Amino acid sequence: MFQPVDHQKTADAVVAQIEDLILKGVLSSGDRLPAERDLAEQLGVSRPILRDALKKLEERHLIEARRGGGTFVCDLIGPIFSDAIVQLIARHPSAISDYFEFRRSIESQASAQAATRAAPSDIARLDEIVAKMQTAHDAEDLKSEALLDVAFHHAVGEAAHNVVMLHTLRSCYRLLENGVFYNRGRLYHLPNARVELLNQHCAIAKAIRENDPISACRAAEEHIDYVRGTLADAQGLDERELLAGLRRTAPLKRSTRA
Numbered sequence: 001m002f003q004p005v006d007h008q009k010t011a012d013a014v015v016a017q018i019e020d021l022i023l024k025g026v027l028s029s030g031d032r033l034p035a036e037r038d039l040a041e042q043l044g045v046s047r048p049i050l051r052d053a054l055k056k057l058e059e060r061h062l063i064e065a066r067r068g069g070g071t072f073v074c075d076l077i078g079p080i081f082s083d084a085i086v087q088l089i090a091r092h093p094s095a096i097s098d099y100f101e102f103r104r105s106i107e108s109q110a111s112a113q114a115a116t117r118a119a120p121s122d123i124a125r126l127d128e129i130v131a132k133m134q135t136a137h138d139a140e141d142l143k144s145e146a147l148l149d150v151a152f153h154h155a156v157g158e159a160a161h162n163v164v165m166l167h168t169l170r171s172c173y174r175l176l177e178n179g180v181f182y183n184r185g186r187l188y189h190l191p192n193a194r195v196e197l198l199n200q201h202c203a204i205a206k207a208i209r210e211n212d213p214i215s216a217c218r219a220a221e222e223h224i225d226y227v228r229g230t231l232a233d234a235q236g237l238d239e240r241e242l243l244a245g246l247r248r249t250a251p252l253k254r255s256t257r258a
Contacts, residue, residue, distance in 0.1 A: 001021065001026065001027075001042075002017065002018075002021075002034075002039065002042040002043050003017065003042075003043070004042075004043060004044030005017060005043055005044060005045060010049065011045075011049050011050075011052035011053040011056065012053075012056075014043055014045060014049065014050060014053035015053045015056050015057055017043070018033075018053070018057060018062075018063075019057070019062065022062055022073060022076065023163050024163055024166075025158055025163070025166050025167075025170075027073050028073065029073055029074065029075045029076050030072060030073060030075065031072065031073045032070050032071070032072050032073075033054075033063065033070065033071045033072065033073070035070070036050060036051070036054075036071075054071060061074055062074055062076070076167075096228075096231075097228070100224055100227070100228040102172075103172065103224050104220075104221055104224040104225070104228075106165065106168065106169065106172070107153065107156070107169075107220045107223075107224060108217045108218075108220040108221045108224075109160075109165070109217070110156055110157050110160040110162075110165055110169060110220070111156055111160075111204055111207070111208065111213075111216040111217055111219065111220035112213035112214070112216050112217040112220075113160035113161070113162060113165075113213070114156050114157075114159035114160045114161075114208045114216065115207055115208045115210075115211055115212055115213040115215075115216040116211060116213050117159065117160060117161045118159040118160075118161075118208055118209075119159075119161075122155070122158065122159035122208075123159075123208065123209050125155050125158075125159075126152070126155050126156070126159065126205045126208060126209070127205065127209070129148055129151055129152045129155055129205075130152070130201060130202055130205050132144075132148055133145065133148045133149075133152070133198055133201060134198065136148060137194055137195075137198050142188045142189070142194075145188060145194065145197075146188060149197070149201070150173055152201050152204075152205075153169070153173060154169070154170065154173060156204065156208070156220075157169035157170070159208060186231070186234060187227065187230065187231060187234070190230060190234055193230055196226060196230075197223075197226075197227075200219065200222065200223040200226060201223070203215075203219040203222075203223075204216060204219045204220055204223065206219075207219050
């Protein structure tokens with residue numbers, strides 16, 4: 001990951017290299033940097049120069065030293081919304097439609113860009129995730145399927161090779177991981193949903209692998225439309241079931257009073 005620096009082996013050259021790795025998503029929030037001795041050796045600089053570089057990065061709030069635990073990349077994925085807005089959205093489910101509209105737009109664009117920009121390693125990672133999805137599906141491991149779902153969309157965002165889009169998507173998916181907008185577990189328990197979702201992810205990966213941006217865009221849009229529509233149907237079913245339950249118990253209560 002780290003390469004020997006040029007520019008007369010200055011601390012600024014080290015800073016520039018590590019910043020570039022963070023910006024491009026090679027180093028992510030929470031990643032641990034190699035030990036000082038190893039990192040200095042990989043970069044080809046002295047330890048005093050490395051310490052100076054790490055100090056600058058720490059002052060810029062890009063890395064943090066944990067006492068007795070090493071040096072880590074800071075949590076750089078800021079929230080899209082404030083906590084107050086998140087709680088407001090949670091109390092008003094109609095906002096979920098806007099969330100899916102946003103995801104439909106940005107994920108279709110990311111998939112199309114990935115189809116034209118993905119490197120061989122990006123394709124290999126997508127194929128690896130899809131293979132794991134198939135394994136989890138066959139084993140009916142719903143928890144793993146849900147985690148791999150998020151990993152897949154992360155990988156598509158990375159394959160698009162647009163740093164602004166990458167970090168926007170990472171922040172968006174943090175809300176998805178936290179279940180702010182909907183419970184992914186509810187989706188995986190719906191009849192046929194697991195099969196449909198697996199097929200949709202395979203279609204997105206296939207279009208990216210075949211460098212077909214139009215099909216990749218369409219597959220991503222169809223995926224989001226399916227998730228939104230299926231969850232709306234599930235919500236409607238839950239509401240009807242609740243009402244039916246109330247109606248069923250009401251006569252019993254009336255007869256008891258009589």
